[in-house]
Amino acid sequence: AQKVTQAQTEISVVEKEDVTLDCVYETRDTTYYLFWYKQPPSGELVFLIRRNSFDEQNEISGRYSWNFQKSTSSFNFTITASQVVDSAVYFCALSVNFGNEKLTFGTGTRLTIIP
Amino acid sequence: DAGIIQSPKHEVTEMGQTVTLRCEPIFGHNFLFWYRDTFVQGLELLSYFRSRSIIDNAGMPTERFSAERPDGSFSTLKIQPAEQGDSAVYVCALELTQYFGPGTRLTVL
Numbered sequence: 001a002q003k004v005t006q007a008q009t010e011i012s013v014v015e016k017e018d019v020t021l022d023c024v025y026e027t028r029d030t031t032y033y034l035f036w037y038k039q040p041p042s043g044e045l046v047f048l049i050r051r052n053s054f055d056e057q058n059e060i061s062g063r064y065s066w067n068f069q070k071s072t073s074s075f076n077f078t079i080t081a082s083q084v085v086d087s088a089v090y091f092c093a094l095s096v097n098f099g100n101e102k103l104t105f106g107t108g109t110r111l112t113i114i115p
Numbered sequence: 116d117a118g119i120i121q122s123p124k125h126e127v128t129e130m131g132q133t134v135t136l137r138c139e140p141i142f143g144h145n146f147l148f149w150y151r152d153t154f155v156q157g158l159e160l161l162s163y164f165r166s167r168s169i170i171d172n173a174g175m176p177t178e179r180f181s182a183e184r185p186d187g188s189f190s191t192l193k194i195q196p197a198e199q200g201d202s203a204v205y206v207c208a209l210e211l212t213q214y215f216g217p218g219t220r221l222t223v224l
Binding site for chain 1: 148150157158159160163171204206208214215216217218220
């Protein structure tokens, strides 16, 4: 069975600060995929990134970056120079079968950026 | 815009009633998923289809829940009879799980 843990339920930071959202996963499969989604106040989930288990390179996309560490089963998400528009609930998720992409979600982290 | 229409956007019903939620992909997709967001336990997978066949129904909370995808395109999620604990947002998603619908907010009084 798969499990995703987002220990941070809520985080508040002042605008322009950097913030890291933690994600720890559990799976016995050697092939798996990790995801991050953003859920803004409008409610619709927005895909941010998918990373497979064989690619441990860190990813940077603008102010967003992801740190994948297989040794600690973590896939953390950092927002640099946060902005008010980053306020949302962020979900980390795990899938163990590409093409059969049932996702196991973490419980989400509510991020509030204070102007 | 992921091209998913979910209807209704908001459903208010009473205990004991039958609720039918609909998910309609604008473009054809092989895999279709139903998730429930209770805001307490996060997103939970209820059921998913490959074409018109149910691949996994294990996430359905009770037998009151059923899902169909008769022709491999649109899908319906039925709750019969609805209970207060069913109040949540029900989200449809398409293959590769990069595409989520806007969800249907269900309120059971």
